Amino acid sequence: MPNKTGNAVTDAVRQFNKHVLNPAMLRLAGRKHWYAAAIQHTGRVSSRKRVTPVVADRVTDGFIVPLPYGTEVDWLRNAIAENHATITAGGSSFDVTNPRIIGAEEAAQQLSSRHSRAFKRFGITDYAKFDVRTDTETGTRPDDREEHHGR
DSSP states (O other): OOOTTOOHHHHHHHHHIIIIIHHHHTTTTTSTTOSOEEEEEEOTTTOOEEEEEEOOEEETTEEEEEOTTOTTOHHHHHHHHHTEEEEEETTEEEEEEEEEEEEHHHHHTTSOHHHHHHHHHTTOOEEEEEEEEEOOOOOOOGGGOOOBOOO
């Protein structure tokens, strides 16, 4: 059965990414000179720390994350429930807060035109926006991550 935002093909890709690609991506996500970031979030039900690879673009007042699988992904639902997450990008970790869903028009005003065009080409219409609480290094390296879950 397809999810709210896609079809059977999208769901198959999402499941492949969750179980095959994401574990491989986590080896590099968040490191310096790598495009993918990692978002650490706490499970709503399990209270377990989870880490998911994402594309997170640093903008003036925070981060914008494209949502190719829609707004009901577990990591976003977890971050919204906690009102907190940690994004590791470019070798630095940032405490982020106030996660919210924004549309493509609002995101495009803050993203580089190159990224905005690329995300539009992929048909991405929803984005998550996070405010940076502090710009402090946490000392966590991407390979120290406990567990991953992407959806």
